[in-house]
Amino acid sequence: MNSLVSTTAIEAQSQAAASEEVVRLTDVKRRFGATAALDGISLTVRRGEILGIIGRSGAGKSTLIRCLNGLERADSGEILIEGRDITGLSEQELQRLRRRIGMIFQHFNLLSAKTVEENVALPLKIEGLAKNERLRRAHELLELVGLADKAKAYPASLSGGQKQRVGIARALAARPALLLSDEATSALDPETTRSILALLKDINRKLGLTILLITHEMEVVRGIADRVAVIDAGRIVEEGQVWSVFANPQAEITGSLLGGIRPQLPEHIAGRLSATAGSEAILSVDLAGPQAQGALFAELSAALPHSFRLVHGGIDHIQNQPVARFFIAVPARDPALAGKVEQFLTARSARVEVLGYDTDHA
Numbered sequence: 288m289n290s291l292v293s294t295t296a297i298e299a300q301s302q303a304a305a306s307e308e309v310v311r312l313t314d315v316k317r318r319f320g321a322t323a324a325l326d327g328i329s330l331t332v333r334r335g336e337i338l339g340i341i342g343r344s345g346a347g348k349s350t351l352i353r354c355l356n357g358l359e360r361a362d363s364g365e366i367l368i369e370g371r372d373i374t375g376l377s378e379q380e381l382q383r384l385r386r387r388i389g390m391i392f393q394h395f396n397l398l399s400a401k402t403v404e405e406n407v408a409l410p411l412k413i414e415g416l417a418k419n420e421r422l423r424r425a426h427e428l429l430e431l432v433g434l435a436d437k438a439k440a441y442p443a444s445l446s447g448g449q450k451q452r453v454g455i456a457r458a459l460a461a462r463p464a465l466l467l468s469d470e471a472t473s474a475l476d477p478e479t480t481r482s483i484l485a486l487l488k489d490i491n492r493k494l495g496l497t498i499l500l501i502t503h504e505m506e507v508v509r510g511i512a513d514r515v516a517v518i519d520a521g522r523i524v525e526e527g528q529v530w531s532v533f534a535n536p537q538a539e540i541t542g543s544l545l546g547g548i549r550p551q552l553p554e555h556i557a558g559r560l561s562a563t564a565g566s567e568a569i570l571s572v573d574l575a576g577p578q579a580q581g582a583l584f585a586e587l588s589a590a591l592p593h594s595f596r597l598v599h600g601g602i603d604h605i606q607n608q609p610v611a612r613f614f615i616a617v618p619a620r621d622p623a624l625a626g627k628v629e630q631f632l633t634a635r636s637a638r639v640e641v642l643g644y645d646t647d648h649a
């Protein structure tokens with residue numbers, strides 16, 4: 288049966304109601320002594336969705352993932368997997384639950400003494416499937432992850448990216464309802480990371496697989512997630528569609544995690560900004576959606592000629608939505624000009640901030 292839940296009528300009903308939610312956490316808490324590792328986490332992951340959970344080291348990501356697969360017990364709160372609360376399950380029931388949850392890890396966790404096909408088939412051996420069935424399924428999965436020719440190889444002869452492909456095939460062997468990815472690309476170089484994220488996205492589309500991934504890299508979230516939840520000190524401090532959180536981060540931690548992949552004011556300019564006076568005012572301009580396509584600056588130029596010059600920035604496309612961030616310089620000789628430019632842009636849904644005055648621009 289393709290479910291964790293046993294077949295009493297009431298349970299079947301509640302499962303149907305919750306079938307679109309593979310995961311639902313409500314006010315989950317877990318302390319270690321004085322440390323609140325999880326301090327009231329509530330979130331949902333819908334079927335077929337990819338949710339990215341991002342946070343700094345120590346934010347609570349591993350504790351969250353361990354609570355989800357039952358390796359850690361929550362102190363309080365509710366954890367529903369496919370509509371069933373797992374917080375009170377016995378060890379034996381948790382083992383059955385884990386079959387519904389595939390996991391991939393930063394360091395792959397492959398068995399070095401077993402071949403690739405044996406690694407992939409292992410979860411099915413535990414399930415009690417006959418050997419020819421196990422190998423048939425393993426080959427099907429190796430085909431899916433592009434490693435059909437490595438079935439007889441040992442993990443030591445594979446690259447990091449190939450090892451993670453084996454890890455993904457193994458995680459999918461028992462047809463899980465949920466794939467948990469624990470920093471699965473953190474040990475990989477950027478190009479291999481991109482290929483693994485593309486593979487996960489492809490599997491998500493082909494199989495409708497629900498994926499919850501934890502990471503400390505916004506690039507990973509940007510590359511694959513539908514929604515993102517930002518975790519800090521055991522709390523979800525921000526949550527939303529990836530493009531919208533990238534376009535308009537609310538929490539300070541989100542802004543800082545985004546720092547590496549959003550345009551930033553070049554350091555040599557930032558370093559010489561004055562808070563009060565200079566030859567140009569430097570403004571940051573954030574835009575998302577149709578307004579971010581670029582016509583806005585042409586309109587600004589037409590409405591207020593010679594009112595600005597572009598300093599830095601660009602347009603990104605996230606989940607097919609344009610997300611733009613520019614830095615512009617407005618001559619300070621007319622003290623009212625920066626205010627007029629700001630007004631023009633904010634009236635058209637841009638977020639504008641005066642960062643300071645450039646003291647050195649000729």
Ligand SMILES: Nc1ncnc2c1ncn2[C@@H]1O[C@H](COP(=O)(O)OP(=O)(O)OP(=O)(O)O)[C@@H](O)[C@H]1O
Nearest residue numbers: 319322323324342343344345346347348349350351
């Ligand atoms: N078994 C434990 N005993 C004591 N403290 C713990 C334990 N597990 C986690 N913690 C503490 O709980 C907090 C959250 O830890 P957790 O490992 O969940 O964070 P994380 O976001 O996964 O960090 P990282 O990215 O570094 O793995 C940290 O302050 C950590 O020191």
